[in-house]
Amino acid sequence: MVDYYRDVPLIEFVRKGRGMTSLTGEKLAEQQVTAAMMTVTDGLGSDDAIRHFTAVPMFASPPRYAFFLELGQPLGDEQLQGIAARLDRALCDENVEYETKRDSLRLDPPLLRIVAPGTFEAYRQERVSGGAPEAQVKVPHLTPDQSFGKQFSVIREIEQVKV
Numbered sequence: 204m205v206d207y208y209r210d211v212p213l214i215e216f217v218r219k220g221r222g223m224t225s226l227t228g229e230k231l232a233e234q235q236v237t238a239a240m241m242t243v244t245d246g247l248g249s250d251d252a253i254r255h256f257t258a259v260p261m262f263a264s265p266p267r268y269a270f271f272l273e274l275g276q277p278l279g280d281e282q283l284q285g286i287a288a289r290l291d292r293a294l295c296d297e298n299v300e301y302e303t304k305r306d307s308l309r310l311d312p313p314l315l316r317i318v319a320p321g322t323f324e325a326y327r328q329e330r331v332s333g334g335a336p337e338a339q340v341k342v343p344h345l346t347p348d349q350s351f352g353k354q355f356s357v358i359r360e361i362e363q364v365k366v
Contacts, residue, residue: 224258224347226266227309229300231258233345239293240344243286251275253286255323258313258345259352267311268294271352273323280361287315287363315361322355 206213222233236258244253254275258268270290278286291312295302304310323342330340343351 222343222345224260224268224345226260226262226268227304229298229304229310231268231294231298231301231345233343235294235297235301236345239290239297242293242296243289246289247286249276252278254320255342257323257343257351259349260347261314262349263311265309265311267314269314269316269352271316271318271322271355271357273318273320280359283315283317283361284363287313287361290315291363312363316352316355316357317359317361318352318355319358326355 224231240253240256244250247253252275253272255273257271259271261267261269291305294313295305301310305312327340327342331337
């Protein structure tokens, strides 16, 4: 609810089906993923540490989200494991259902897939070359398309260290 008109509550629709995923009922929204990543990057001390990212659902056992990350500066495995842990916590803070699914072990922590520098710009240019209007090509921060990133060269994968 955003306001009232006389005595009737006014509501605002923020999205229409796009930019949503759900592996186990968590109904994760792109804006939640973006907010969680902003929380993580704010704590890194550099605006360029993570240049681009997209989260993709993985139907594994248990399921999880893979985050394709293009880094703006070199980060070690320990730093990236810390990012994975903070990202998981930030997603829990943004989405109570995500937190419930993580707590019940129905959803595994995020997997970070580090891609080569320039990967996201190459993806964008490929879309434009394929006929998409340049002004309308937006790389999503969350996509339900499990094939997203298949063409990316993954340099390394990082998992949250389980304590």
